[in-house]
Amino acid sequence: MKKSLIAAALSTALFMPTFANAADYKIDTDGAHASINFKVSHLGYSFIQGRFNKFDGQFSFDETNIAASKITVNVDTSSLDSNHAERDKHIKSDDFINAGKFSEAKFVSQKFTEKADGSLVINGSLTLHGITKPITIDANLVGAGEDPWGGYRAGFQGTTRLQLVDFGIQVMGPASYVDMELNVEGVRQ
Template sequence: MTKAKWAVDASHSSVDFSVKHMMIAKVKGSFQNFEASIEADPTDLTTADIEFKVDLASVDTKNTDRDNHLRSADFFDVENHPAMTFKSTSIVKTDDGEYDVTGDLTIRGTTKPETFKVVFEGQGKDPWGNEKVGFSAEGSINRSDYGLVWNAALETGGVLVGDQVKISLEIEAQKA
C-alpha cells in the first residue's frame, strides 16, 4: 500500500487519560474535541507524518467543578493555551504492526519529546465502501514537565494529584 491521507473519524475515536488521585485511586477523563492529520501507509507507519491537536477546553472527567479547575491557570490555562499538540518526528517498528512513535508534544507552551506505543489494529471497508484503518496508542507523561504543577499536600503524606499521566488513544480513520 502507498502513503495516503487519512481523516480521523471522531465519532469512532477517543483520547483518554488517567492520573492517580490521593495516591490511592485513579481518576479518568477524556477530551471530546480533537483532530489529526495523518499521512501514512497503514501497513508500514515508519514513513508516516502524524499531527494531533486536542482542544483542552473539551476535557471531561464527569465532574464539572474538576473540569473547570483543569481548564484554569492551575492546570491547562485554556485561556492562554487552548490546545495540546503532537507532531511525529521518528517512527520505529518494534514488532509486526507495532511502533514507537516519538514526537514533539506541546502543552501550555512547553514542547518536549514523548514516545507513544502504537498498534495498527487493522483495515477494511465500511458498508458504504469507505476504506478505514484503526490504531491504538498508549503512553505516559510527567505533567510537571509541562508546567502542570498544581497540587495539594495530604494530611497522611503524599499529594492529591499524581505526576504521571497515562494517555490512551483509539483512532479510526477514513481514507481522505
C-alpha cells in the same frame, strides 16, 4: 491500432502487481470513532479518568513503509471532561492546564518505527501548556479495510505517560504523571 494499445494497457494494468502506497486519512471525530482519554492519580487513593471531547487530525500510513508514516493531532484543552463539572473547572484553571491561556495541545510525529512484534513506536513533539517536549507513544495497528459506506479506514490504539512537570503543570500529591490512551480511526481521503 488504437484498440490494441488500449487492450495492451488494460492487460498490463490487470496483471501488474499492486503495492500499497502511503495513504492520507482524516481522523474520524465526526462519527465519534476516535478518542483521547486520560487517567491520573487522585491523591494516591484512586484514579480520575476523563477525555478530551474536541480534537482533530490526520495521518499518513503505509503498511509497506512504516517509517514514512506521520500523524498530527490538535486537541481543544477546554473540552476536557472528567464527568464532574467542578473538577473540570479546576483542572482547566491556571492551577493546572490553564485552558483559557493554552487552549490547544498539539502532537506532531517525527518518526515511526515498527518493532519485531509488529507494534509501533511513534516519536514526536507534544505542545501542552505552552511547552513543547518530545514524547513516545507505544501503538498498535488495530485494523484496516473497507467500511460499509464505500470508504476505507485504518485504526490504531496507543498509550503514553506524560510527566506533568515536563509541561510546567502543577503536581498535586503523588500525581506526578498522567497516562494517556489514544484510539485513532481514520477515513482514507
